[in-house]
Each structure stands twice: as C-alpha cells, then as structure tokens.
Amino acid sequence: MKTAIVNLSKVITGDLDQPVIAADGVLCVEGKIAEIGTLSAAAVADCDVVIDADGAMVMPGLIDSHVHITFGDYTPRQKTVGFLESYLHGGVTSAISASEVHVPGRPRDPEGVKALAVAAQRCFATYRPGGMRVYAGNLILEPGLTPQDLADVRALGVWMVKAGFGDFATPYEYAPLVHEARKLGMISMVHTGGSSIPGSSGIWADHLLAMQPDVSYHVNGGPVAIPDADFPRLVNESGMALQVCTAGNLRTTLLVAKLLADAGQMERLLIATDTPTGSGIMPLGLLYTISHLVALGGMEPEVAIAAATGSNARVYGLDSGVLAPGRAADLVVIDACAGGSQDDAMCALRNGDIPAVGAVLTAGIPRFVGRSRNTPATTRTVRVAQNRILQDYSGQAH
Structure with a gap:
C-alpha cells in the first residue's frame, strides 16, 4: 500500500538530533517511510490514499x-x-x-x-x-x-x-x-x-x-x-x-x-x-504529560514529543518512533484544537493545551482521518483527498 500525507506545515521527527524538519510531505510505501519532503506529483498520483493535512503537522506515533x-x-x-x-x-x-x-x-x-x-x-x-x-x-x-x-x-x-x-x-x-x-x-x-x-x-x-x-x-x-x-x-x-x-x-x-x-x-x-x-x-495521558513538561517545565515541544516517541524506540529497540526514510510508517497528524486560543499544535502545547489528533497511521495504513473520538476537532481540515481503497477512513462511526 502507498499512502501520502501532503500540505504539512512541518515534520516533528522524534529524533533529538534533528527534532524538526521543514517538509510538507511524507510518502509511505509497504509499511515504511519512503520519502520526507516535497513529493512529486507523480508519486502522489500513484498513491492508494492521499491525506491532505491542510497545514497541520505530523509527528511519530x-x-x-x-x-x-x-x-x-x-x-x-x-x-x-x-x-x-x-x-x-x-x-x-x-x-x-x-x-x-x-x-x-x-x-x-x-x-x-x-x-x-x-x-x-x-x-x-x-x-x-x-x-x-x-x-x-x-x-x-x-x-x-x-x-x-x-x-x-x-x-x-x-x-x-x-x-x-x-x-x-x-x-x-x-x-x-x-x-x-x-x-x-x-x-x-x-x-x-x-x-x-x-x-x-x-x-x-x-x-x-x-x-x-x-x-x-x-x-x-x-x-x-x-x-x-x-x-x-x-x-x-x-x-x-x-x-x-x-x-x-x-x-x-x-x-x-x-x-x-x-x-x-x-x-x-x-x-x-x-x-x-x-x-x-x-x-490522552501521553499528550497531557507532554503538555505539562512544555507549559510548566519550559521544555521545547519537539523535545517532549521525542521523549514519548524516538527515545522510547531507542531504549526498546523499536523500528517506529522516528520519522525517517526506512523507519516504520507510524504517524500522527496533529493541530491546535478548534475553538482554542492557539494557531498550531506547538503553540497549543506551550499554552498547556493538548493538540488535536487529525489522523493516525500505523504501518502506513490510515486508521482514521479527520476526527479523533478523544480530542476536539483540528483547527484545519484534515481529510482524505484521494482514495483507491474501498474503505471510509473518517472514523465517523466512533
């Protein structure tokens, strides 16, 4: 399966050595991350599912x-x-x-x-x-x-x-x-x-x-x-x-x-x-602890996210947790919560808010897109822009 996430504002990698990448797309192929950056029109057109992040961010699961x-x-x-x-x-x-x-x-x-x-x-x-x-x-x-x-x-x-x-x-x-x-x-x-x-x-x-x-x-x-x-x-x-x-x-x-x-x-x-x-x-326990470390402890949001993703992966020897080519394609699209006072997920965390979850993928497969059952809606409209799979990923039944 090929899945792409496009129109991202930035990529939070989970890697303390390079915690943020200025990239607007992630391509996942057969359960692995194949590319991070600006994806070609041909690569996007070849995907089974394309998720339009509408300017939201992505982080590791x-x-x-x-x-x-x-x-x-x-x-x-x-x-x-x-x-x-x-x-x-x-x-x-x-x-x-x-x-x-x-x-x-x-x-x-x-x-x-x-x-x-x-x-x-x-x-x-x-x-x-x-x-x-x-x-x-x-x-x-x-x-x-x-x-x-x-x-x-x-x-x-x-x-x-x-x-x-x-x-x-x-x-x-x-x-x-x-x-x-x-x-x-x-x-x-x-x-x-x-x-x-x-x-x-x-x-x-x-x-x-x-x-x-x-x-x-x-x-x-x-x-x-x-x-x-x-x-x-x-x-x-x-x-x-x-x-x-x-x-x-x-x-x-x-x-x-x-x-x-x-x-x-x-x-x-x-x-x-x-x-x-x-x-x-x-x-939402992990998101709350991340927000506490950022808003009360002064930690940078991307560093706190790494402590719940890439650092766990390193200690336990997991293939997920870091967004990089060749790593497991477990990704989460995040944004500021709709109706809140902040404009993006990182500012929300600094404000002590949890981010809204707009999509979750594991092994490159969308598990839901658009609305989490456990967080408010995203400020931006995260949606499925292209779908060749006979499945609705909206999660509206939840």
Missing part, C-alpha cells in the same frame, strides 16, 4: 512504554473493553507491556510466570487492536527463577523482564536476575517508588543502583515518588533511562526533566502513562 495489558483489548482493573483502540485515538500507535501483572489470579511460581509471559507474547504477536502495535510478554521476576529459565523464555521470543512485583524479601534480591537478563539482551524494567499493590515493596535509589536496569519505571512515582535526594543520584550515578508517567507525581516529573536537561542527557527521559491502573483509562 506515540509509544506508551508502560501499559498494563492483560489478554485482548480488555482491562480487568477498569472492566473496560476496547481501551487500546481508544488509546490509538489519542495518538498512541505502540504499547509496551509493563508486565501482565493485572491478569486475574496471575501465577507466582517460576513455571507459571514463564508461561504467562510466553502466552502474552504469542497472543499479541499479530493482534493489533485498532491497528496498534502491542509488545507483550514481560516476565515478572519471582523467587526460584534461574538463569536457565531466563534463557528458555528468551529463546521463545520473550525479551522483557520486570522487577518489583515478585515475592522477594528485599529488592536487592532482584539484582542477580536483572543482571542475567541484561546479559541475554533482554530489556529490564524496575518498579520505582512506594508500594503500588498489596504485597509489593518500595524501591529507591540504592536498590536501583544495585540492579542497574535499563529503565527505572515511573521514576516520578507509581503513584508514590522516591525521596527528592534520590533523583540526582539516579541521574549522576547511572545511565538507566528514567521514565515519567502520567499516573505519577507531577512535581517530580518536572524535577526529573530539569535534572536530565541540566546534565545534558535528555535522551534518557521517557514518557509513559502507567495505565490502566487505579488512575483509570487515559487515552
């Missing part, structure tokens, strides 16, 4: 690196069906499992947690709710797991491990398994902050520095934050990515961002939601 999936597009925590598809209408094109910890009656023995991770990985290998990519199968580290157990699930396609919900006497006991997982090339994530569910324990800087994971999960609190004195230690004494979540502490979100900016290490900042949890379903 948002990557939520902390989503509590279970099985299918259902969350037992909130008893909600279709939440992942709804997140897609908030511009989220990829969701990464924070472990399948909310599966009712989840197993805690080594064989059970291994089976749970493999089953989740298999279930979402080809299932794309609403077109979203879901990376599932995050092994919950429990007592009794051995290095061989990690190697076994790694061979079966599981590439993530999660520390923080296991029945260990102290968080320090996670360290050997986290170190082993990293040797196997698995991405390791550790709950950070106070206890979030009954039976779990608080994890602070001393524990994290002993484990040295790839990602400190919801470092701003999930939902309870670590002491303020711990944040400079994580910034200065480690190289781990520091993930801030919408369902955490806003004050410490801004603190983490400032510390990383002062250290010149913004590539370590990741934005996620940590939902669905007790905080609820948050389809």
Whole structure:
C-alpha cells in the first residue's frame, strides 16, 4: 500500500538530533517511510490514499512504554473493553507491556510466570487492536527463577523482564536476575517508588543502583515518588533511562526533566502513562504529560514529543518512533484544537493545551482521518483527498 500525507506545515521527527524538519510531505510505501519532503506529483498520483493535512503537522506515533495489558483489548482493573483502540485515538500507535501483572489470579511460581509471559507474547504477536502495535510478554521476576529459565523464555521470543512485583524479601534480591537478563539482551524494567499493590515493596535509589536496569519505571512515582535526594543520584550515578508517567507525581516529573536537561542527557527521559491502573483509562495521558513538561517545565515541544516517541524506540529497540526514510510508517497528524486560543499544535502545547489528533497511521495504513473520538476537532481540515481503497477512513462511526 502507498499512502501520502501532503500540505504539512512541518515534520516533528522524534529524533533529538534533528527534532524538526521543514517538509510538507511524507510518502509511505509497504509499511515504511519512503520519502520526507516535497513529493512529486507523480508519486502522489500513484498513491492508494492521499491525506491532505491542510497545514497541520505530523509527528511519530506515540509509544506508551508502560501499559498494563492483560489478554485482548480488555482491562480487568477498569472492566473496560476496547481501551487500546481508544488509546490509538489519542495518538498512541505502540504499547509496551509493563508486565501482565493485572491478569486475574496471575501465577507466582517460576513455571507459571514463564508461561504467562510466553502466552502474552504469542497472543499479541499479530493482534493489533485498532491497528496498534502491542509488545507483550514481560516476565515478572519471582523467587526460584534461574538463569536457565531466563534463557528458555528468551529463546521463545520473550525479551522483557520486570522487577518489583515478585515475592522477594528485599529488592536487592532482584539484582542477580536483572543482571542475567541484561546479559541475554533482554530489556529490564524496575518498579520505582512506594508500594503500588498489596504485597509489593518500595524501591529507591540504592536498590536501583544495585540492579542497574535499563529503565527505572515511573521514576516520578507509581503513584508514590522516591525521596527528592534520590533523583540526582539516579541521574549522576547511572545511565538507566528514567521514565515519567502520567499516573505519577507531577512535581517530580518536572524535577526529573530539569535534572536530565541540566546534565545534558535528555535522551534518557521517557514518557509513559502507567495505565490502566487505579488512575483509570487515559487515552490522552501521553499528550497531557507532554503538555505539562512544555507549559510548566519550559521544555521545547519537539523535545517532549521525542521523549514519548524516538527515545522510547531507542531504549526498546523499536523500528517506529522516528520519522525517517526506512523507519516504520507510524504517524500522527496533529493541530491546535478548534475553538482554542492557539494557531498550531506547538503553540497549543506551550499554552498547556493538548493538540488535536487529525489522523493516525500505523504501518502506513490510515486508521482514521479527520476526527479523533478523544480530542476536539483540528483547527484545519484534515481529510482524505484521494482514495483507491474501498474503505471510509473518517472514523465517523466512533
């Protein structure tokens, strides 16, 4: 399939090295970005679908690196069906499992947690709710797991491990398994902050520095934050990515961002939601956290967007998250909300507003064009200008 987006005002790339490109078109061919710039008339005419952005902007699809999936597009925590598809209408094109910890009656023995991770990985290998990519199968580290157990699930396609919900006497006991997982090339994530569910324990800087994971999960609190004195230690004494979540502490979100900016290490900042949890379903969670960092923290909008796109992609090894030729064609057209006080998406974020989502594409396929079910309408008229596919992409039925 060939899809083009034309009449763009600018391209937000998700790449911190070049976060904005002055380009007015993006061409997608067979699920990949083929060209960014001014597209030739012949290339546009050859497309199956052409989206006229009418002067709006495009950014990479948002990557939520902390989503509590279970099985299918259902969350037992909130008893909600279709939440992942709804997140897609908030511009989220990829969701990464924070472990399948909310599966009712989840197993805690080594064989059970291994089976749970493999089953989740298999279930979402080809299932794309609403077109979203879901990376599932995050092994919950429990007592009794051995290095061989990690190697076994790694061979079966599981590439993530999660520390923080296991029945260990102290968080320090996670360290050997986290170190082993990293040797196997698995991405390791550790709950950070106070206890979030009954039976779990608080994890602070001393524990994290002993484990040295790839990602400190919801470092701003999930939902309870670590002491303020711990944040400079994580910034200065480690190289781990520091993930801030919408369902955490806003004050410490801004603190983490400032510390990383002062250290010149913004590539370590990741934005996620940590939902669905007790905080609820948050389809616009990433957009709200981006707006908070920009309007309250003084961050440039394109830098905050990169923390929710390209930086997540780099840490987790994903092909999406950056708009560049050869990368996955997951894109979101954004604009200022109709009726607001601002004229474009970047100004809206500086004003503390969320942008309107005018279209979402995953693998180069439009999932809807014109109106998100979860944001106000765009100021500009984003529309399908050419369509050779027998499908209406308007999303009006939502």
